[in-house]
Amino acid sequence: MYDKSQGVNYLNCERGFWSWFGTLDHKRLGLxxxxxxxxxxxxxxxxxxxxxxxxxxxxxxYVNAEQFNQLFTLHGAIxxxxxxIPGVPAGLGNFALPLMLGAKDVAFPKLNRFSYHLWxxxxxxxxxxxxxxxxxxxxxxxxxxxTLHSQTAVVWATFGAFVLGFxxxxxxxxxxxTIHKMxxxxxxxxxxxxxxxxxxxxxxxxxxxxxxLGITLLLVGVERMLGVGIFNPxxxxxxxxxxxxxxxxxxxxxxxxxxPPLGIISELIATYSRKHIYxxxxxxxxxxxxxxxxxxxxxxxxxxxxxxxxxxIVFSAITFFVAIPSAIKVFNWVATLYKGSIVLKAPMIYxxxxxxxxxxxxxxxxxxxxxxxxxxxxxxxxxxxHFHFVMVGTAIFAMLGGMHHWWPKMFxxxxxxxxxxxxxxxxxxxxxxxxxxxxVAGTQGMPRRYFDYxxxxxxxxxxxxxxxAFIGISMFMTLWYLLWAIKKGxxxxxxxxxAVTLDWQMPPIPDPHNFKDAxxxxxxxxxxxxxxxxxxxxxxxxxxxxxxxxxALPRSAIEEGTSSA
Amino acid sequence: xxLLLPVFAAFQSQSxxxxxxxxPVQASNHxxxxxxxxxxxxxxxxxxxxxxxxxxxxxxxxxxxxxxxEPEPSPSHSTALEIVWSVIPAIFLAYMFWLGFVGFMxxxxxxxxxxxxxxxxxxxxxxxxxxNGAESDELHVPLGVPVKMIMSSQDVIHALFIPAxxxxxxxxxxxxxxxxxxxxxxxxxxxxxxxxCGKDHSTMQTSVFVEPEGVFNAWVEEAADFISKLPPAEAGxxxxxxxxxxxxxxxxxxxxxxxxxxxxxxxxxxxxxxSSVTMDENYIRKSILEPxxxxxxxxxxxxxxxxxxxxxxxxxxxxxxxKSVKE
Numbered sequence: 001m002y003d004k005s006q007g008v009n010y011l012n013c014e015r016g017f018w019s020w021f022g023t024l025d026h027k028r029l030g031l032x033x034x035x036x037x038x039x040x041x042x043x044x045x046x047x048x049x050x051x052x053x054x055x056x057x058x059x060x061x062y063v064n065a066e067q068f069n070q071l072f073t074l075h076g077a078i079x080x081x082x083x084x085i086p087g088v089p090a091g092l093g094n095f096a097l098p099l100m101l102g103a104k105d106v107a108f109p110k111l112n113r114f115s116y117h118l119w120x121x122x123x124x125x126x127x128x129x130x131x132x133x134x135x136x137x138x139x140x141x142x143x144x145x146x147t148l149h150s151q152t153a154v155v156w157a158t159f160g161a162f163v164l165g166f167x168x169x170x171x172x173x174x175x176x177x178t179i180h181k182m183x184x185x186x187x188x189x190x191x192x193x194x195x196x197x198x199x200x201x202x203x204x205x206x207x208x209x210x211x212x213l214g215i216t217l218l219l220v221g222v223e224r225m226l227g228v229g230i231f232n233p234x235x236x237x238x239x240x241x242x243x244x245x246x247x248x249x250x251x252x253x254x255x256x257x258x259x260p261p262l263g264i265i266s267e268l269i270a271t272y273s274r275k276h277i278y279x280x281x282x283x284x285x286x287x288x289x290x291x292x293x294x295x296x297x298x299x300x301x302x303x304x305x306x307x308x309x310x311x312x313i314v315f316s317a318i319t320f321f322v323a324i325p326s327a328i329k330v331f332n333w334v335a336t337l338y339k340g341s342i343v344l345k346a347p348m349i350y351x352x353x354x355x356x357x358x359x360x361x362x363x364x365x366x367x368x369x370x371x372x373x374x375x376x377x378x379x380x381x382x383x384x385x386h387f388h389f390v391m392v393g394t395a396i397f398a399m400l401g402g403m404h405h406w407w408p409k410m411f412x413x414x415x416x417x418x419x420x421x422x423x424x425x426x427x428x429x430x431x432x433x434x435x436x437x438x439x440v441a442g443t444q445g446m447p448r449r450y451f452d453y454x455x456x457x458x459x460x461x462x463x464x465x466x467x468x469a470f471i472g473i474s475m476f477m478t479l480w481y482l483l484w485a486i487k488k489g490x491x492x493x494x495x496x497x498x499a500v501t502l503d504w505q506m507p508p509i510p511d512p513h514n515f516k517d518a519x520x521x522x523x524x525x526x527x528x529x530x531x532x533x534x535x536x537x538x539x540x541x542x543x544x545x546x547x548x549x550x551x552a553l554p555r556s557a558i559e560e561g562t563s564s565a
Numbered sequence: 566x567x568l569l570l571p572v573f574a575a576f577q578s579q580s581x582x583x584x585x586x587x588x589p590v591q592a593s594n595h596x597x598x599x600x601x602x603x604x605x606x607x608x609x610x611x612x613x614x615x616x617x618x619x620x621x622x623x624x625x626x627x628x629x630x631x632x633x634x635e636p637e638p639s640p641s642h643s644t645a646l647e648i649v650w651s652v653i654p655a656i657f658l659a660y661m662f663w664l665g666f667v668g669f670m671x672x673x674x675x676x677x678x679x680x681x682x683x684x685x686x687x688x689x690x691x692x693x694x695x696x697n698g699a700e701s702d703e704l705h706v707p708l709g710v711p712v713k714m715i716m717s718s719q720d721v722i723h724a725l726f727i728p729a730x731x732x733x734x735x736x737x738x739x740x741x742x743x744x745x746x747x748x749x750x751x752x753x754x755x756x757x758x759x760x761x762c763g764k765d766h767s768t769m770q771t772s773v774f775v776e777p778e779g780v781f782n783a784w785v786e787e788a789a790d791f792i793s794k795l796p797p798a799e800a801g802x803x804x805x806x807x808x809x810x811x812x813x814x815x816x817x818x819x820x821x822x823x824x825x826x827x828x829x830x831x832x833x834x835x836x837x838x839x840s841s842v843t844m845d846e847n848y849i850r851k852s853i854l855e856p857x858x859x860x861x862x863x864x865x866x867x868x869x870x871x872x873x874x875x876x877x878x879x880x881x882x883x884x885x886x887x888k889s890v891k892e
Contacts, residue, residue: 065764138761144738145721145763149688151865233739239722240737273628276641304724305735306742309673313666320658324651327613331650334617337624339637344629352621359617363610370661372602372668376731379724379759443587443603445728447759450767454755527636 009509011411024109027510029116030095031410034403036119037087038479044078045475047071052434052468055461058453068451069136070152074129076139077157081164082123084395085253088260089206090115090171092402093199095410097175099503099510100193102184102519107177111170118167125160129153138449140250143231143242147223155224158217165214168256172206175199186521190281193501193524197284198263201291205252209295213249216242240305247298255294257391259287261398262329262358265351268401269333271499272348273340276525279332286325293321303374312371319369326362330355345497346420350401353428357393361386364439381460382442385435393431400424400478407482408496412509413489419481423474430470437463493538494550498530505541505551520545522554529554592754592775593730593746594711595672600731602664609657672732675745679713682706686716686723686736686758687869689765690809699788702807704756704773706748707781713745720869724760727773735760748775763867764822765812792878801886804879813868816890823868824861826890835862849884 010027020028051071054063063071094112098105106112129135135157137146146154179192179200192200220242222228229235231242270277277283299307299315333355342348364386367373377383404424407415441460446453453461495504501524506515522529529552530539541552584590591597627633682704683694693704706712716725718738725744726733734744758769776784792800805811813822824834834848835841837860842848851858853875856868875883 065767069761069764069766136763142722142761145761149721149763149867151867233737239739274636275639279642279647281642282647303669304733306737306740309669312669316665316669317662320662323658324655327654328647328651330617332647334621334624335646337621337628339633339639340624340628341630341633341636342625342628344625352625355621356618359614363614366610366658366661367603367606370602370606370665372599372665372672373606374665375669375672375733376599376728378733379726440587445589445726445755445757447726447757447767449761452767525641 008512009412009507010512011509013512022113024105024113025512026094026098026106026109026112027410027514029112030091030093032116033086033091033094033119036123037083037091040078040082040123041087042479044075044083045472047075047078049468049472051075052465054451055453056465057462058455058458060452065451066136069449070134072449073135073138077135077161078126079391080139080253080257081161082119082126084257084391085164085168086119086171088264088395088399088402089175089199089202089256090119090167092264092399092406093171093175093195093260096402096406096503097178097196097199098182099409099506099514100196100501100524101179101182102187102502102515102521103178103182104513104515105182106174107182108174112174115167115170115174118163118170122160122162122164122167125156125163129156129160132156140246141217141220141242142246143220143223143239144233146220147231155221158220162214162217165210165217168206169210172203172210175203176207179203184518184521190284191521191524192284193263194266194277194280194283194287195260195263195501197287198260198266201287202256202259204288204291205256205294209249209252209256212245213253216245216249219245240302240307243302243305244298247301248295251298251301252291252294254387254390255290257395258358259290261354261395261402263287264398264402264405265333265354265358266329267499267501268347268351268398268405269336270525270527271405271497272345272351273337273342274498274527275336275338275340276523276527277332278335278338279328280525282328283332286328289325290322293318293325297322300369300374303371304378316369316371320366323362323366326358330359330362344421345404345417346415346424347401347405347497349421349424349428350397350404353424353431354394354397354401357389357397357428357431361389361393364389376445377442379448380442381438381446381448384448385438385442388435388438393435397427397431400427403482405497406503407485408492408508409503409510411486411489412492413485413487414492414496415485415489416481419477423477423481426470426474427478430467430474433467433470434464435467437461437467493536495530495539496537498527498532498539500524500526500529500552504530504539507550517548519551520554520557522552522556526555589729590750590752590754591729592750592752593727593732593748595668595731595746596729596749598668598671602668605664606661609661613654672744675713675743676711679711679745680707681713681715684714684716684725684736685719685874686725686769687719687809687874688721688763688812688867689758689769690812691725691756691758691769691771692808692874695785695788697785697789699785700807701788702809703771705781705784706773706775707778708748708751708775710778711745711747713743715741715743717741719871719874721762722760723758723762723769726757726759727754728757729754730773733759748773751775751777768812792882797882797885798889799886801882801884801889804875804883805886808871808875808879808883810883823864826887828891830888830890836860837862837864837866846884849887850880853880853883 054061133152136152137150229237231237231239266277266283297319299311300319303312437460441457446457492508494508502519531542533540543553545551545553685692694700716736718736722737724735730746732744732746734742754773756771756773815821815825818825818827829844833841833843854872857866860866
């Protein structure tokens with residue numbers, strides 16, 4: 001039996017505002033990121049709901065064209081810069097990465113705190129945008145509309161995104177250093193859990209691509225204030241140059257957003273099937289491959305922009321290469337299910353949803369990179385649906401799955417399983433209802449960012465709006481029971497799911513410094529090391545490490561023991 | 566592959582003359598090939614998605630914990646399998662690229678003898694200029710004749726999109742861009758702006774009229790010299806529509822993006838900088854050619870510059886028309 005009165009843990013070791021806001025503990029920073037991101041998501045989500053309400057019928061209902069343009073711009077900018085980019089890497093990543101690696105913290109705790117403070121400052125700029133003239137450029141800030149024509153707070157928004165970029169860069173640097181230098185003895189590269197591989201691949205892109213976005217957005221600000229003309233054709237500048245610079249970051253950013261979530265899915269599928277992940281090395285390397293290829297595909301956003309046909313052809317060809325490593329991940333997940341012992345807990349519902357949603361999101365990308373097909377589909381609802389399947393259906397769904405998975409580790413309490421199963425299913429149904437019809441609206445020719453539309457598009461928009469209501473209801477339900485669980489949930493066992501990564505080989509709520517001694521490292525997916533215990537209501541090590549009831553003796557250590565005996 | 570042909574045909578016939586579940590009518594030479602490639606990708610992706618979904622669902626059922634309390638021993642990697650499921654999709658992908666490449670080159674290469682129409686995009690309206698100097702706010706094209714659109718923008722980036730023709734091209738200020746098509750079906754079709762361009766992006770729409778050559782020729786002849794044939798105010802009304810003024814200025818007193826013209830001629834207007842000016846012929850002229858110099862109080866300086874976009878005759882009759890819009 002474990003000692004239930006654990007005593008000091010990272011939640012109760014210190015109290016008060018500064019013990020959180022000024023903390024160096026990666027777990028506390030992870031939680032603060034998570035709460036902040038959820039706050040931003042609430043705002044961005046309400047904007048989406050307002051948009052769907054307006055689009056329920058053609059013509060003007062509740063908001064006018066100007067307000068609508070502000071809604072979709074702010075929805076996009078908030079969801080991208082404040083929610084999805086930091087959500088999984090900085091939020092769940094901060095909490096889980098050092099625990100999974102068996103490290104006491106990230107490599108640079110003070111830099112980590114600084115990243116969070118930069119996030120807050122960046123968010124304040126966006127609050128500034130909201131309370132002043134708003135923003136109507138679209139989250140893409142295309143010149144010359146953003147530089148010469150918009151009458152809104154473009155400089156505030158671009159500066160906010162610039163600051164958020166640095167938050168992201170510093171997190172990337174921190175994670176790379178952590179993964180390289182903080183692994184305990186015995187954790188070779190191919191014993192690193194797949195979520196950490198996803199974070200690693202993302203960190204490379206954060207460091208190499210984000211500075212380009214920073215410079216580009218500063219140029220937009222400089223152009224607006226000083227009129228230097230780099231994007232202004234009247235002064236010899238080129239608006240298409242802006243698009244090249246913008247997508248040089250923003251395409252890798254898509255993978256910054258999805259690679260860590262895909263890593264989470266690998267963890268979840270293995271854990272809830274009680275099966276060793278299939279094709280570990282291929283999944284790990286596919287993340288790195290996607291990260292590298294992602295730097296040379298940005299031009300596929302610009303097939304109709306007027307770039308030369310040769311450029312478009314090259315970018316189209318390279319983009320097809322992303323499909324292979326993406327497909328490898330999906331095939332390996334399905335293979336992991338084979339001969340497993342699958343249990344449909346809420347995180348697994350999210351994980352299986354992602355196989356379907358990422359499948360559709362990825363495959364619809366094939367139309368958009370097939371040159372001829374993109375011409376008709378570009379800037380229509382087909383694109384809107386495609387990237388929502390990837391950025392919400394994959395990134396946000398995996399984030400929700402991950403939050404449920406780690407909730408017991410974060411707070412030492414179980415979330416109510418039945419409610420979570422209902423709401424995750426409802427989210428899945430609502431999501432499909434919202435975004436599947438948008439593919440057809442797109443092929444039928446409805447352009448994106450349209451406040452008003454022809455009556456023949458009404459049916460798709462109505463189904464879409466009904467679906468959005470489902471998502472809204474299930475999200476509020478999720479928020480409510482997760483908060484409820486922190487206070488009233490059943491006390492969690494140390495390892496409720498039978499996961500083998502090191503974050504589950506510790507007390508229910510981690511100690512402030514994670515591990516007292518360097519943990520013994522084995523195969524992170526050797527599910528046999530843990531067995532169900534009715535007494536604990538969770539999984540316990542089959543052979544505990546002497547002196548540490550939470551740690552399982554890895555297979556290699558057991559075999560060594562028997563052969564020497 | 567042969568088994569799939571009936572499926573292709575079913576999709577095809579749906580989206581030909583009448584438009585179907587996926588697409589509007591096929592009204593240009595590009596549409597038939599476009600739809601065919603779309604359905605090729607749809608079928609390939611459909612088979613893969615079905616395979617993934619069916620196996621995942623089957624495993625979920627068969628290996629659910631209620632039926633499989635413990636996992637069975639099974640291998641956790643196979644390089645051969647990884648290579649198989651990388652190479653097979655790669656073959657389909659290579660063919661997709663090839664189809665897209667061929668179609669794209671076709672769309673990017675207009676025939677040398679194509680009929681040329683210039684399009685001008687501005688916030689938030691369109692003008693089309695024909696070889697004989699005729700201008701219109703709706704696009705007229707002759708049936709069965711290859712048409713090349715040469716496009717430019719007066720302000721921000723726009724994009725010309727005709728769903729029934731399956732064509733789209735961005736229009737970037739400071740350069741010309743082009744696209745081409747041969748209309749193959751008579752009728753009226755939607756023309757959209759597809760690149761976000763500000764407040765009234767979604768109303769920056771007009772119609773394409775595909776007419777038999779005889780009808781088209783008669784129309785384009787008449788449209789070329791209406792200014793000399795009509796009374797000035799009446800001709801001015803046509804210029805008012807043609808140049809897209811109505812996108813921002815009403816004639817019934819309601820305020821859209823800019824001030825209404827109703828009963829304003831001869832009145833004194835308060836400007837944004839506090840001064841005032843009488844709305845006479847010269848003020849109107851200046852406000853068209855240099856719109857943001859003297860902006861009426863309460864309005865944003867967002868009007869597009871028409872310097873070089875409107876000739877003296879057009880300007881003269883347009884002013885006559887604005888004068889004629891009274892209580």
